[in-house]
Amino acid sequence: MKHFESRDGALYAEDVALERIAAEYGTPTFVYSRAALTEAHAAYADALAGRDAMLCYAVKSNSNLAIMNVFARLGTGFDIVSGGELARVIAAGGDPAKVVFSGVGKTRDEMRAALTHGIYCFNVESEAELHRLAEVAASLGKRAPIALRVNPDVDPKTHPYISTGLKCNKFGVPIADAHRIYLEAAKLPQLEIRGIACHIGSQLLDPAPVAEAAGKVVALAEALNRDGIELRHLDLGGGLGIRYDDETVPATRDYLAPLLAVLAGRKERLLLEPGRSLVGNAGVLLSKVEYLKRGEERNFAIIDAAMNDLARPALYDAYHRIAEVRPRGKADIYDVVGPVCESGDFLGRARELAVEQEDLVAIFSAGAYGMTMSSNYNTRARAAEVMVDGESVHLIRARERIEDLYAGERLLP
Ligand SMILES: Cc1ncc(COP(=O)(O)O)c(C=O)c1O
Numbered sequence: 001m002k003h004f005e006s007r008d009g010a011l012y013a014e015d016v017a018l019e020r021i022a023a024e025y026g027t028p029t030f031v032y033s034r035a036a037l038t039e040a041h042a043a044y045a046d047a048l049a050g051r052d053a054m055l056c057y058a059v060k061s062n063s064n065l066a067i068m069n070v071f072a073r074l075g076t077g078f079d080i081v082s083g084g085e086l087a088r089v090i091a092a093g094g095d096p097a098k099v100v101f102s103g104v105g106k107t108r109d110e111m112r113a114a115l116t117h118g119i120y121c122f123n124v125e126s127e128a129e130l131h132r133l134a135e136v137a138a139s140l141g142k143r144a145p146i147a148l149r150v151n152p153d154v155d156p157k158t159h160p161y162i163s164t165g166l167k168c169n170k171f172g173v174p175i176a177d178a179h180r181i182y183l184e185a186a187k188l189p190q191l192e193i194r195g196i197a198c199h200i201g202s203q204l205l206d207p208a209p210v211a212e213a214a215g216k217v218v219a220l221a222e223a224l225n226r227d228g229i230e231l232r233h234l235d236l237g238g239g240l241g242i243r244y245d246d247e248t249v250p251a252t253r254d255y256l257a258p259l260l261a262v263l264a265g266r267k268e269r270l271l272l273e274p275g276r277s278l279v280g281n282a283g284v285l286l287s288k289v290e291y292l293k294r295g296e297e298r299n300f301a302i303i304d305a306a307m308n309d310l311a312r313p314a315l316y317d318a319y320h321r322i323a324e325v326r327p328r329g330k331a332d333i334y335d336v337v338g339p340v341c342e343s344g345d346f347l348g349r350a351r352e353l354a355v356e357q358e359d360l361v362a363i364f365s366a367g368a369y370g371m372t373m374s375s376n377y378n379t380r381a382r383a384a385e386v387m388v389d390g391e392s393v394h395l396i397r398a399r400e401r402i403e404d405l406y407a408g409e410r411l412l413p
């Protein structure tokens, strides 16, 4: 993985030895590369050069303020799914006027906050939400900018848990109903129609389903235009996958090409909401081997990171490459597991590793949906996060302290 490479027998993040980071900040620690973030962003910027387009970084993939701030400085907007994420955008120096707000369960409070901050657009996911939003906007004397999130019933060919654009999924409104709902929205003076939104799933490796969804979105836009509804933008969501193992992942430019071909000649601005493809391979989870344990059937490398730090293997049976920071001794085959009391607490199965107790390992592709999906299960404090920038290391989130985990709890009188 570029920016996380071996030098003289040990792994580095850019120009900093991971051993140095472990010594200074302890383990487990998420280590990010600023250069990797910038490069992933540049791939989108290059692919979209010359087009009217806006990237709205999907905050859910990694919501650390420093990471969001790197993107804000590069000019991105943000795709949020909660009032909490909106607060993060503001704390990270992001521009609310470049925010799109997705999610099926927006509360009145969240709507009020978003309207007060003047976000760019609500991606409305149901008729009920449309009416609630009109009511909240009226109570504030404001107009709410909206797009309808449409569900195009396209199979994105990814893991069923992260597929979002099928009839059976809870997201968006059926595309067949969208025209009627737009006409309804057009009658509500508290709403201002700005666009159409669509996001079909995550970790997509085939550009065809997104292009197919874009075709359906364009057909809807044309039908709306015929009814006098003009749109400022078409939002085709996020979804581009990354390489975790040996997948063939299209370059950003090649992934977007079929989609851009479908949109050729359209005058609306293109919005995209990438998350994983911007941060996924910009981070590793650095961890220490506590014990090597030989079982009758398997050997275990018990490390100090666990499913509470990186849930993806336990949740989706997801593969993350795991490597020794400094290989030594005889290689053996291990199940790499954490200390959590669940048999599902594994980071990798049957991995060849040349490690001894107290050695460091790096779990790759942990930049997206790592820290944001972490938990305190087993009263484990969340990991620290650091960002490497050339030869510098910045602590961007301190390791949690155990006493903070129960600070809000109270004994009975
Ligand atoms: C509405 C929406 N936009 C954007 C994203 C970001 O997706 P990804 O990280 O796959 O780019 C997601 C997550 O799948 C999403 O639900």
Ligand SMILES: N[C@@H](CCCC[NH3+])C(=O)O
Pocket (backbone or CB within 6 Å): 060, 162, 164, 202, 203, 312, 368, 369, 373
């Ligand atoms: N959390 C998922 C992605 C979900 C995308 C959100 N809609 C993952 O780790 O792959």
